[in-house]
Amino acid sequence: MKEVLIEPAGKKQYEKLITLWESSVRATHHFLSESDIITYRSLILTEYFDQVQLYGIKVEEEIMGFIGLNGKFIQMLFIHPDARGKGLGKTLIDFAKKAHGANTVDVNEQNDQAVGFYEKLGFATIERSERDGAGKPFPILSMALQM
Secondary structure: OOOEEEEEEOHHHHHHHHHHHHHHHHHHOOOOOHHHHHHHHHHHHHOHHHHOEEEEEEEOOEEEEEEEEEOOEEEEEEEOHHHOOOOHHHHHHHHHHHHHOOOEEEEEOOOHHHHHHHHHOOEEEEEEEOOOOOOOOOOEEEEEEOO
16 A cells, blocks of 8 residues: 655645645536636635644655644545545544544535545534625535534
8 A cells, every 4th residue: 555644734835835725626516617726716815824833745755735723623635636525535534533623614505526535534514605705606515514
């Protein structure tokens, strides 16, 4: 098995993380327009990354995914398209639960794969918002880990 390592990520990794974010979003967020991707890319790079504790997951020294935590809230989780389905997302969630007590997440309702992923890991929808945090008309499901 390939060596997997989770470690804190900071400003020095932002360019790598935003490139990974964009690859992941293009593979999973088909409901976003090119303009939306550009807008969110800028917000994430200049604001959102600074608002969370970031952790990258490396496979053989290459960052293949990352998670952003705000207390017990999973603010973001993205996996490189080439690494999807290999357990990295689950590994990051397990880390977030054990190391930080993470138990809640918001997810785009239109991202069926992400909703299914979280449901499989024991999260259930507790609330629905018509708009995302940026005020755009992309419904958000607030999900909580069911004990």
